[in-house]
Amino acid sequence: MQQTKGHALEIRLCAYIDGELGDAEKTELEALLARDEDAKALFEKLKAGSAFGNTAFEDFLHDPVPLALVRQIKQGSGINPKVERVTIAAANVSRVRVWPRVMAASMALVLLGGTAGYIVGTTTGLSEPTKLASARNWLDDIADYHRIYSRQKERLVEVPASEAPVIETWLASSVGVPFTIPNLTGKGLNFEGARLLVASGRPVAQLVYRNADGDVFAICFLKDSDSPQSDRFSESIRDDLGMVSWQRGGASFVVVGPSANPGLHDLAEAVSTTI
Numbered sequence: 001m002q003q004t005k006g007h008a009l010e011i012r013l014c015a016y017i018d019g020e021l022g023d024a025e026k027t028e029l030e031a032l033l034a035r036d037e038d039a040k041a042l043f044e045k046l047k048a049g050s051a052f053g054n055t056a057f058e059d060f061l062h063d064p065v066p067l068a069l070v071r072q073i074k075q076g077s078g079i080n081p082k083v084e085r086v087t088i089a090a091a092n093v094s095r096v097r098v099w100p101r102v103m104a105a106s107m108a109l110v111l112l113g114g115t116a117g118y119i120v121g122t123t124t125g126l127s128e129p130t131k132l133a134s135a136r137n138w139l140d141d142i143a144d145y146h147r148i149y150s151r152q153k154e155r156l157v158e159v160p161a162s163e164a165p166v167i168e169t170w171l172a173s174s175v176g177v178p179f180t181i182p183n184l185t186g187k188g189l190n191f192e193g194a195r196l197l198v199a200s201g202r203p204v205a206q207l208v209y210r211n212a213d214g215d216v217f218a219i220c221f222l223k224d225s226d227s228p229q230s231d232r233f234s235e236s237i238r239d240d241l242g243m244v245s246w247q248r249g250g251a252s253f254v255v256v257g258p259s260a261n262p263g264l265h266d267l268a269e270a271v272s273t274t275i
C-alpha cells in the first residue's frame with residue numbers, strides 16, 4: 001500500500017481511486033470527502049477522468065491489427081502471430097493499472113503551473129468515452145457470423161454447393177449484386193455452399209469454402225454504392241480472423257479466414273478477378 005500523506009490532494013485522491021491506500025489513510029480521505037464539498041467535487045472529476053482514460057485505452061487495445069503486420073511476423077521471424085498478439089495484449093493490459101498514477105502525476109505538474117489539475121475530467125465530460133468507441137461496421141458483423149457458422153459441422157451452409165446455379169440466382173436477387181461463384185480449387189479450397197446474412201441492416205451474400213485441414217474461409221459481399229469505389233485492398237485482423245476487403249462496381253467485398261494464414265491477400269486478389 002502507498003503512503004501519500006504530504007502530497008497534493010489530487011495525487012492522494014488518485015491513489016484512493018486505484019485502491020492503493022492503507023486503511024488509516026483511506027478512512028481519513030473518506031472523512032474529508034464526507035465533510036468537504038470542494039474535495040468531493042474534485043474527487044468526482046478525477047474519477048471521471050480515470051474512467052475515461054481506462055475506456056480509451058481499452059478501445060485502443062481492441063483496434064484491428066493490420067493483417068500485413070501479422071504476415072510479416074509469420075514470414076520474417078517465424079513467430080506465431082496468435083501467440084505474438086496475445087503476448088503483446090497481455091503486456092499492455094498489465095499497464096492499465098499504471099494509467100491513473102500517470103494521470104495523477106501529470107495533474108500535479110499542471111497544478112504547479114497554476115492551472116486546473118483535472119482538465120481531462122472537466123473538458124471531456126462523461127459522454128466522451130462513447131465518442132471514442134469505434135463504430136461497428138459491416139465487417140464486424142461478418143466476423144461475428146463467421147466465428148459462429150465456421151464451427152457448425154452439420155449446418156455449415158444454408159444451401160449446399162450442389163445447388164450452385166440456385167445460389168447464384170438466389171443471392172444475386174437478394175443482395176442486388178450479380179456474381180459468379182469463384183472456383184478456388186487451385187488455392188486448395190473447396191466450395192461448400194452459401195448463406196444469406198444481414199450486416200449493418202443490409203443483406204449480405206456469404207460463399208463458404210473449406211481447405212484440406214478443415215479451416216473455413218468465406219467470401220462476403222453486399223450492395224454498397226455509398227462507399228468510395230476502389231480496387232485497393234484493405235487488410236485487418238479481428239482476434240483470430242484475418243479480413244481483406246475492397247470495393248468495386250457499387251459493392252463491397254471481403255475475404256475472411258484464419259488470421260494465421262499468410263495467403264489471404266493472394267486469395268482476395270484471385271477472388272476479385274473471378275467473382
